[in-house]
Amino acid sequence: MPLTALKVKIAKPGRHVDGRGLCLYVKESGARTWVLRMQHNGRRRDYGLGSALDVSLAEAREAATALRRQVRLGVDPVAERRRSRRVVPSFERATRECYEALKEGWKNRRYANWISSFENHVFPMIGSKPVDQVDSALVVEVLTPIWLEIPETARRILQRIGSVLDFAHIKGWCEEEASLRSVRKGLPRQTAKTEHLKAMPYAEVPALMARLVAASPTTGRDALRFTIYNAVRSNETRLAVWTEFDLDQGIWTIPGERMKARETHVVPLSAPTIALLRRRWQERVSDDGLVFSNDGERPISDMTMTKLLRDAGIKGATVHGFRSAFTDWAAEKTDFPKEVADKALAHKLGNQVEAAYRRTDFFDKRRELMAVWAKHVDSPPATNDTKTAAKGAAD
Known part of the structure; x- marks a missing residue:
């Protein structure tokens, strides 16, 4: 028999059926609760409709009818209710919480650029969107501008968004769970062929250095000067920390975990490099933080130094290309053996037998080489008159 308002009021402990799965549960304490029992996707589910003290019999029947209608339409009422109560953060907030949760397990600072890659390339486009609205189409939109321009960074960002x-x-x-497997199908193919990064001719480097020195010092300009002086890779500069330097001895020790060859690399520092570092030391925010950072925690973007070149009207040349300029200069303008220049660049010997017998790192010769390179870099730029005279002499 269906329930009545009186039966609801006087019902004793137990389950009292109204019909079509609507029941009144009465506990020993006297508490009365409405429950609708239904089948959903082959499973029996109980849906709570509230206390009988707050929900009348008529209201319980109306709520039960509404729930049955949702189930017929394929809607999961429990999931809908959970969704309505859930507070979904923005993609940026979710990313920062993910970063805080994961970063303690990382072994070195090479992952310090994890969050900066989002700040530079992702947050401006989708940072404010609720994280549950970020799908493959949005990820394709984020990656399209950088997929071919900086392919390695773009691939890392794709993996990080997945995380x-x-x-x-x-x-x-x-x-x-999100699946980003289809993202690559919406992006152009990244060619696997190796292309040499364009380099500035070594004769033009002094002019660039003079412009950098003359301009107001910034973290980016200091980082670019430092990279050129030491002929290192941009990441080795960006992630350098103060604990790696002995300025009194003029030595920078880069741990193997940060080197491409995975071997510790000791760099002899030239006088201009030490002077630059001593000035930054006076402005540091941390004794063990990042050297080229505004807060000691977040490294500058991998595009910061490249942007300085573009702003200076230098097209095509890359930051990595200064290593090539250094190599050409050492070969054409000095008598230092090729092995010394290669060691300065932290190149591994291709011949395994030769590598097994050659244990020296040419440190003293490299100190001389880097001092001469710094002298060239800081030399007065060639004027149009000297260029014309040199061309005439060559002719």
């Missing part, structure tokens, strides 16, 4: 969305799923912000 953030997995984290969001675990936290309950995204109901389903």
Whole structure:
């Protein structure tokens, strides 16, 4: 028999059926609760409709009818209710929480640029969107501008976005696990062929250095000067920390975990480099933080130094290309053996037998070489008159 308002009021402990799955549960304490029992996707589910003290019999029947309608339409009422109560953070907030949760497990500072890659390339486009609305189409939109321009960085960002969305799923912000496998199908193919990075001719480097020195010092300008002086890779500069330097001895020790060859590299510092570092030391915010950073924690972007070149009207040349300029200069303008220049660049010997017998790192010769390179870099730029005279002499 269906329930009546009186039966609801006087019902004793137990389950009292109204019909079509709507029941009144009465506990020993006297508490009365409405529950609708239904089948959903082959499973029996109980849906709570509230206390009988707050929900009348008529209201319980109306709520039950509404729930049955949702189920017929393929909607999961429990999931809908959970979704309505869930507070979904923005993609930027979810990313920063993911970063804070994961960073303690990272072994070195090479991952310090993890969050900066989002700040530079992702947050401006989708940072404010709820994390559960970030799908493959949005990720393609984010990666399109950089997919061919900086392919390695773009691939890393794709992997990192996947990590953030997995984290969001675990936290309950995204109901389903995100699959980004289709993202690459919406992007052009990245060619595997190796292209030599364009380099500035070594004769033009002094003019650039003079412009950098004359301009107001910034973290980016200091980083570019430092990179040129030492002929190192940009990442080796960007992630350098103060604990790697002995300025009294003029030595920079880069741990193997930060080197491409995975071997510790000891760099002899020239006088101009030491002077630059001593000035930055006076302005540091941390004794063990990043050298080229505004807060000691976040490294400058990998595009910061490149932008300085573009702003100076230098097209094509890359930061990495200064290593090539150094190599050409050493070969054409000095008598230092090629092995010394190669060691200065931290290149590994291709011949394994030769590598097994040659244990020296040519440190003293490299100190001389880097001092001469710094002298060339800081030499007065060639004027148009001297260029014309040199061309005439060559003719």
